[in-house]
Amino acid sequence: MAASTQKPILISGAGIASLLLGQSLLRAGIPFLIFERDASISFRGQGYRLRLSEQGLDAIESVLGPEGFQKFWDTCGKTGGSGFTAINAITGEKLARPPGQHEAGKEKSEEAADEKPKTVAERLTSRDGKAVGISRGDMRKIFMSGCEPLVQWSHRVTGYELTENGVRTIFTDGSKSIEGAMLVGGEGIYSKIARQLSGGKLKVYDTGARGIHGQAPSTAFKGLGEGVWQMLDETHPNGRLFAITNVRPGEMDDPNVEFGWTMGGQPGAIKAPNDDYSIIGKPAAEIAKALTANWHPRVKSLFEQMVESEAAFWKITCSTPAGVPEWQNEPRVTVIGDAVHSMTPAGGIGANTAVRDSALLGKLLTEAGGYKEGITAAYEKDMRVYASEAVRTSYGLAHIQMGVTIDENSATV
Structure with missing residues (x-):
């Protein structure tokens, strides 16, 4: 000591x-x-x-030790189901391959050149064949x-x-x-x-892209079911929109449990008044609802039933x-x-x-x-x-x- x-x-x-x-x-x-x-x-x-990767979990476990990590692990959600699925936000249909998955070989940067590149599902899975996440x-x-x-x-x-x-x-x-x-x-x-x-x-650096975080009762996610989901809207006049959510098992029938989602878009697709990315609550919620007004009922409920007080803009940055x-x-x-x-x-x-x-x-x-x-x-x-x-x-x-x-x-x- x-x-x-x-x-x-x-x-x-x-x-x-x-x-x-x-x-x-x-x-x-x-x-x-x-x-x-x-x-x-x-x-x-x-x-x-x-979302916690295998390396992230290993790092946390090395610090917290067996007893501390067990408490942490018990708090995490573990999502299996259909794994990672991308769907068309307008039609509600599954997409064969979401943007970024093995596209032009650009996902190979983490693997050696002679290794088979990982799929999105493999990247999201960290332990026991599950995607592990925590708020x-x-x-x-x-x-x-x-x-x-x-x-x-x-x-x-x-x-x-x-x-x-x-x-x-x-x-x-x-x-x-x-x-x-x-x-x-x-x-x-x-x-x-x-x-x-x-x-x-x-x-x-400011990438120019913006996003909105939100939450909704878990019952609003029944149209998706368990899994990690990406919703893509290629039709928005200002550019591509997407939303990502992690639907955990065993809680979709409890209206008192809330799941979160994250919305993002190409630069210009999501705009905050006066580019004030610190906006929270109802103003941010109203913009999220307007952006998803023509989305399929399977996913639209995530935004229609959102807890308005939890909505928040964010600026997407990168070193x-x-x-x-x-x-x-x-x-x-x-x-x-x-x-x-x-x-x-x-x-x-x-x-x-x-x-x-x-x-x-x-x-x-x-x-x-x-x-x-x-x-x-x-x-x-x-x-x-x-x-x-x-x-x-x-x-x-x-x-x-x-x-x-x-x-x-x-x-x-």
Whole structure:
């Protein structure tokens, strides 16, 4: 166990990557503090349901241990049924091959050239032949367990300063944190830590595509049945629209259970008033209903019966498609999750890559018994390999599915 006099690891942001890192440090007895801009864990909506890959589950299990992971696993939904199915949103009929599945060989980036490329269903399946998913809110609550006293709410980090033997975070009001041994930036796509650390090399691009998240009573999903579903509308005058949902077994007859869905579209297909992607509630719900007004009854119920208060717009972003850039390593500062590799929702890769960051960095800190020079360099070297591949795959799928195209000259967020 690390000595109690040890300077803490400072973590900016209380998202899933930061909290899972906190769990790793908690189990190792390494002191840490988390600074979160929100006033509480329920301050904002928690977003859509996350699909967990085999690698994502392995990373979480390595951090939580057998007992902790069992609790996490029991909370997850496991979807089998027809597996992954794409349907025509207008006719309700099954599509032979959805966009992005083995199209022009562009899904081969994760496999060796001589391997047979994986189907969408194979990519979605993670354990026991099931697609495993959990809501972001549930995941965050589980990862928060035990960390509550170590989270300082309403603390927005705007930068950091290095000291002779450590580092301090700088907050919006100009005040500073206590001295920490190391700082981890995990505060998402608008991370000030990432920009300062990389000298502006870490960039997050606005793809131009927009989406809407929503929920509806599980009974509204009976027309689909169990499985992972993608609904495609190629007829919308502003461009292709799609929606994705995961219908879990055993709950479709309970009107008190809600399932979520995520809608997206090509740039220009989904428009928020004044491009205000922060719009939530009824205004967002009304736009989702208007966009799906001519969809087939089999899927239209998801939007007609939606819980209006849960609807929310979102801006689809992506880091540099070429991969995580190099910057001069700072031994006491590094970044994890969306702060270092923002991804589109295509392929459901982002959250799985974020928890891999947490597991890797937590393992390095645990093995060293706390901060040690060389840890951030070792972490960044390994992270760049898998995260760069993940960003390229995510962008490639989004290019096919949503028609997004970005380069170094595209607008950043």
